[in-house]
Amino acid sequence: MKKIISLFLISLLFFSCSDDGFNNNNPYIPNYNFSVTFNLSLPQYSNLTTPVNAVYYSGPEVGPKGIYVFNTGSGYNAFDAACPNQPLSSCSTLTLDGINVVCPCDDEEYSLFTGLGKSKYPLKQYRVEKSGNILRIYN
Structure with missing residues (x-):
């Protein structure tokens, strides 16, 4: 009986793990x-440091198109700079347009507040942690 209870508790622990609903899967x-x-x-x-501003970063460690980091006023968002509904190509680097980014391939616009556009896939989002004056963006 103890083995069954132990097995049940272990399986409950294993299946109850959560990823906080964070999903950044994108086929492109x-x-x-x-x-x-x-x-x-x-x-x-x-x-x-000022709300509603973004910075583009294109270091080699973040992928072929870089990332956009955005101050929402209540926190920070970080998104991949590749068009989420296009295969990687010469035109698939998003360009900044105020509080949005635009894909030059199809002129699709995405919000830096939500990552949403009108197409199937939203912007690919990354995790952001703030500690003092340091922001850490990671996947």
Whole structure:
């Protein structure tokens, strides 16, 4: 009987794990494991200290098109800079347009607040942690 109860508790623990509903699967954008930090005290990231501003970062560790980091006013969002509804190509790097990003391939516009556009896939979102003046973006 103890074995059955132990097995039940272990299986309950295993199946009750949660990923906080975070899903960034997209057939057009590969999953890259990365972690990059931004020091908000540095001039190149100072726009992120003001709400409703974005910064584009294109280091080699974040994938072929880079990322956009956006200050929502109540936190930060980070999105892949590749068009979420297009295969990777020369025109599939999103461009910043105020509080939105636009895909030059199809002129689809996506919100940096929500990541949503009108097409099937939203922007590919990454996790963001803030500690003092340091932002950590990771997948």
